[in-house]
Amino acid sequence: MKRESIIEILLCTVSLFSLVSLMGIVLSIFGEAIPFFREVPFLDFITGKRWYPTSEPPCFGLLPLLAGSIVVTIGAMLVSLPIGLGTALYLSEFAKPGVREILKPFVELLAGIPSVIYGFFGMVILAPLVQKIFRVPVGLNAFTASLLLGVMTLPTIASIAEDALNSVPVTLREASLALGATKWETATRIVLPAAKSGILTSIVLGAGRAAGETMTVLMVAGGAAVIPRSIFQPVRPITATIAAEMGEVAMGSVHYHALFALAAVLFLSTLCFNILAERIKGREG
Amino acid sequence: MRRFCLFILFSLFPLYGSKTVTITGSTTVLPIAQYAAEIFMQRNPEVNISVRGGGSGVGIANLLDGTTDIANASRPIKEKELKRAKEKGINPVATIIAKDGIAVIVHPSNPVTALTLEQIRKIYTGEISNWKEVGGNPGTIVVVSRDHSSGTFEVFKKMVLEGEKVRPDAIMAASNKAVLTTVAKTPGAIGYIGLGYLSSDVKAVKVDGVYPSPESVVSGKYKLARPLYMYTRGKPSGVVKEFIDFILSPEGQKIVKELGFVPVRLPEEK
Numbered sequence: 001m002k003r004e005s006i007i008e009i010l011l012c013t014v015s016l017f018s019l020v021s022l023m024g025i026v027l028s029i030f031g032e033a034i035p036f037f038r039e040v041p042f043l044d045f046i047t048g049k050r051w052y053p054t055s056e057p058p059c060f061g062l063l064p065l066l067a068g069s070i071v072v073t074i075g076a077m078l079v080s081l082p083i084g085l086g087t088a089l090y091l092s093e094f095a096k097p098g099v100r101e102i103l104k105p106f107v108e109l110l111a112g113i114p115s116v117i118y119g120f121f122g123m124v125i126l127a128p129l130v131q132k133i134f135r136v137p138v139g140l141n142a143f144t145a146s147l148l149l150g151v152m153t154l155p156t157i158a159s160i161a162e163d164a165l166n167s168v169p170v171t172l173r174e175a176s177l178a179l180g181a182t183k184w185e186t187a188t189r190i191v192l193p194a195a196k197s198g199i200l201t202s203i204v205l206g207a208g209r210a211a212g213e214t215m216t217v218l219m220v221a222g223g224a225a226v227i228p229r230s231i232f233q234p235v236r237p238i239t240a241t242i243a244a245e246m247g248e249v250a251m252g253s254v255h256y257h258a259l260f261a262l263a264a265v266l267f268l269s270t271l272c273f274n275i276l277a278e279r280i281k282g283r284e285g
Numbered sequence: 286m287r288r289f290c291l292f293i294l295f296s297l298f299p300l301y302g303s304k305t306v307t308i309t310g311s312t313t314v315l316p317i318a319q320y321a322a323e324i325f326m327q328r329n330p331e332v333n334i335s336v337r338g339g340g341s342g343v344g345i346a347n348l349l350d351g352t353t354d355i356a357n358a359s360r361p362i363k364e365k366e367l368k369r370a371k372e373k374g375i376n377p378v379a380t381i382i383a384k385d386g387i388a389v390i391v392h393p394s395n396p397v398t399a400l401t402l403e404q405i406r407k408i409y410t411g412e413i414s415n416w417k418e419v420g421g422n423p424g425t426i427v428v429v430s431r432d433h434s435s436g437t438f439e440v441f442k443k444m445v446l447e448g449e450k451v452r453p454d455a456i457m458a459a460s461n462k463a464v465l466t467t468v469a470k471t472p473g474a475i476g477y478i479g480l481g482y483l484s485s486d487v488k489a490v491k492v493d494g495v496y497p498s499p500e501s502v503v504s505g506k507y508k509l510a511r512p513l514y515m516y517t518r519g520k521p522s523g524v525v526k527e528f529i530d531f532i533l534s535p536e537g538q539k540i541v542k543e544l545g546f547v548p549v550r551l552p553e554e555k
Contacts, residue, residue, distance in 0.1 A: 052450055054433045054442070064453070123463070128470040137425040138471050140456055223432070223457030234456050244432040244459045247312075247340030250363050251349075255433075 026267070033264040036060075036257035045261065051225035051236070053245065053255040060258045062265065064225040068235035069211055069269075071228055072145045072221060076210040079150025081203065084157030088202075091158075092165035093187040104162075111155035119219030122148045127220060136232040140222035143231045148216050153206040160205060164198020165191055200280045208273035212266070214239040238266050304524045306334045310344020310357030311436055312460070313479055314513050316544050317383060318357055321532050324540070332524055341436045348516055349373055354525050356516040359385070359436030379514045380521065382532050384547040386480035386502040387441060387509040390465070390487040392472045397421040399491035402508060406445050408475060411452030416473065428455040429467050429476035437461065440511040441477055477509075481545025502547040513546070 037045070040060050048061020087107060091100050126147065127139030134143075168191045176186040192199070222234020223244065242259050249256045308318050315338045322334040339347075344356035345366050362370075362377055370377050389405060391397060397419060400408075407413040408426055417423040430451050431438040442451075456474075458464045461482040468476040469486035476487075480497055483489055489497050492509055501507035521529050531537050538548040 050453060052433070054439070055450055056448065123466055124470070127467075131471060137473050138427045138456060138467075140467060140471075218459055219463065223459070224454045225457070226454045233454065236457060240459075244457065247338075247343055249340075249342045250366050251342060251346035252369060253363075253365050 029260055029263050029267055032257055032260035034257075036254060036261045039254045040258070045258075049227065051241070053258060058254065060254075060261075062262070064227050065236055065238045065241050065262065066265070067227040068142070068217075068221065068225070069237040069239070069266075071142045071231070071235055072149055072217060072237055073207055073210045075142060075146025075231065076149035076153055077203070077207055079147055080153040080157050080206060080210075083150075084154050084202070084206070085161055085199070087154070087158040088161035088165055088199075089187055089192070092162050093183070093191060107155050107158050110151065111159075113152075115152065115213060115215040116219075118148050118152055119216040122216065122220035134232060138222065138234065140220055140234055141232045142221060142228055142235045145217050145221040145235070145237075146231070148220055149210045149213055152213060152216065153210050156209050157202045157206040160202035161195070161199045164195040164202065167198065168194045197280050201277045204273055204277040204280065208270050208277070211237075211273070212239060212270050214243050218243050238262050242266070304332050306332065306355065306524055306528060307353045308334065308336045308355040308357060308515075309339050309347045309353040310337075310355075310516075311341040311359040311513070312338045313359040313385060313436060314357035314382070314515070316481070317513070317532070317541055317546060318355075318515075320540050320544060321528070321537055325528055325531050329527075332528075334528065345377070345516060348377065348518060349375055351518075354517065355529070358514045358516055359511065360439045361514065362516065375518050377516045377518065378520050379516055380529055380533075381512040381549055382515050382529065383513045383538075383541040383549060384502055384510055385513055386497045386499070386507055386547060387437065387444075387477050387511065388480050388483050388489040388497040389475065389477050389492055389509070390468050390483070390489050391475050392468060393486070393488045394472055395421060395488065397490060398488075399494065401493055402445060405475075405492065406447065406449070409446060409451050409455070410449045424473045427471050427474040428452060429464050429471075429474050430455045430457055431461075431464065431477070432457050432459055437477070437479060441509075444509055444511075479545075480547065483545070499542060499547045510547070512549075 045060055046062050048059060049063050050059040050061045051064055052059040091104060122144055127144050130144045131139030172190055172194060173186055176190045217237045218240040221237055221240060223236045224234035225236040228235050242262055246259055318336045322336050326332055326334055341358040341360055344358055345362060347353035348356035349370055404419050409428055414426055416426055458467055461478045464476040464478050465482055468474040495501050495507045497507050502510040515529055517525055541548050
């Protein structure tokens with residue numbers, strides 16, 4: 001009995017570890033971000049259209065960076081959503097077991113490729129291709145970044161959506177088929193709506209992954225802090241800004257605190273994504 | 286098991302009684318520090334030098350925190366950092382260990398071979414946006430710059446931009462290597478990199494009539510050059526001084542030159 005209680009306390013302490021880490025991270029991000037708003041008015045930050053952190057006087061405008069993050073996230077979703085959902089639907093409803101066993105590991109393997117490799121591939125091979133095919137001045141732009149992020153979020157969407165489709169009771173399918181519906185009608189009109197919340201969760205988590213991805217966009221998005229007028233313009237997502245500028249910034253400067261303010265924005269938006277995903281999941285209950 | 290313990294013991298043993306030097310900072314200076322440290326440690330087995338990157342800002346911050354002995358920097362210390370140092374009662378001393386030229390590069394297929402500082406400034410601020418305005422084939426100029434907080438950008442800003450801002454839609458690359466790759470793969474691109482990174486994938490242009498080379502940097506004819514620093518707390522002393530002296534010695538400066546940087550002094554002609 002005594003030994004059991006020791007183990008229980010031990011396990012409790014271990015599980016508290018992530019909570020403590022999270023608290024520590026939140027406190028330090030917001031703690032370091034607060035001094036920034038003493039120097040730069042909050043409204044100037046969220047409505048500013050220019051990001052020139054080291055000019056005299058500096059400009060700390062969030063909009064171009066936020067626009068960069070949003071554009072590549074939406075772009076990535078446009079790529080991964082149809083492919084990911086199609087993959088999930090095929091794997092769970094149509095594929096023969098043999099095909100499924102071969103295809104599924106490949107989709108999952110895609111998730112295991114480190115993002116720096118995607119970035120390198122994008123920079124050296126994909127960007128010059130995009131530049132030639134679309135006759136744009138430069139291949140490092142929102143379009144190329146979206147393509148890569150789309151491929152990167154594909155496994156998230158495909159595997160979570162497939163799990164959702166699989167968890168739809170077989171009886172529903174059998175009932176539908178028995179009433180004379182074709183396989184396609186059953187998949188799209190019965191199974192897909194039944195798995196709706198699971199599929200929404202997969203989309204939200206996929207979008208969260210795309211918005212939080214750093215290395216690939218740092219290498220491929222081009223890094224220009226402008227609100228893009230075309231998908232072929234370079235952009236500078238929030239994550240890439242923090243990664244690129246943190247190394248050389250003078251500690252304690254306004255710029256340093258500005259990067260923490262960006263981190264806070266990023267943290268809050270990924271938090272929203274996760275809460276959204278949890279709520280969708282909870283609704284299914 | 287006992288053999289394993291002995292192994293651990295022996296591998297830890299050299300650390301006892303050894304002198305440890307920590308070096309952190311600019312990624313531009315990193316290869317010099319790394320290479321010099323390897324040779325220095327071979328000669329002085331009792332010394333243990335650990336070299337890390339992180340960037341000039343990180344290096345100086347660590348120097349002030351006391352977590353590094355030498356801070357590599359590709360820019361002079363900033364007012365703000367100096368103020369922090371004073372608050373902590375630290376006197377950061379700079380030693381120039383090498384110089385670095387900044388080469389302005391274009392795609393090898395670009396017919397433009399020379400630009401003036403004025404033209405480069407106008408290209409980077411957006412006043413000039415087509416190659417035909419500087420004697421090239423008509424086509425959009427793709428401006429590639431380094432990130433706002435990179436030491437290379439800081440020097441470029443001071444020497445070329447004269448306080449003006451880089452056009453907001455310029456590509457911002459995170460490293461010298463990234464600038465090189467982007468310019469090498471983009472026919473309309475212009476960029477700038479440390480002299481040590483120059484390769485045949487790109488073409489360096491003459492700036493104000495002078496081609497970038499170690500010789501033209503040392504003689505001062507090539508304008509786009511900067512000193513590289515090692516910062517210490519107070520004047521270097523002990524092993525730290527020995528190490529910095531080694532880099533400044535003719536042998537150390539030969540390493541500097543081998544790595545594509547420019548020695549502080551011209552080596553004597555043979």
